[in-house]
Amino acid sequence: QLQLQESGPGLVKPSETLSLTCTVSGGSILSSGDYWAWIRQPPGKGLEWIGNVYDSGSHHYNPSLKNRVTISLDASKNQFSLRLTSVSAADTALYYCARALAVDAFDIWGRGTMVTASS
């Protein structure tokens, strides 16, 4: 059974870089046709898609974050990661990693990890 687990610092200073890792267990991150995604949810608010990475290594990013976000795969560790530069208080959120059946159909989710951007 495929499982995803987010990890990374819970506190990031404004203007610094947020880095999170999603570890995939119970299956290979290079399974044919799978997409891998990051989605976030500010406290008390709705869901916001950050971006997808594909087993080929190509990606789609939310245009509103495009200049600040990088999502990459590390097949040797069965992990994928998120980097978000120049964070501000607006980036404070619960960050989820997920597997996607299609570009917008996220069928397996991690439990989420809370990241606060504050000095």
Next chain:
Amino acid sequence: QSVLTQPPSASGTPGQRVSISCSGSSSNIGTNNVNWYQQVPGAAPRLLIYSINERPSGVPDRFSGSKSGASASLAISGLQSEDEADYYCAVWDDRLNSVVFGGGTKLTVL
């Protein structure tokens, strides 16, 4: 302001049928498949419906989806107390080149 518009709240009594709407445009719902997510408090979202009306394994057939033009709906029949949750629609938007989520609908089972 979400690209997809959902009512902020909905309610029903046990056993009732309720419907939640999601209104978009020709660049998203009008062209692409809609997906629905359920999020109970304190938990990660769960994919409920994909490709308009397909259910992942384990999702009861009480949940169904439909689409007409640039709008979509999620219907829940035989409402149960465990259905009390937030529901989100999501779809790819061709104009924005982005996945967009609706603002969410909080369903209360009275």
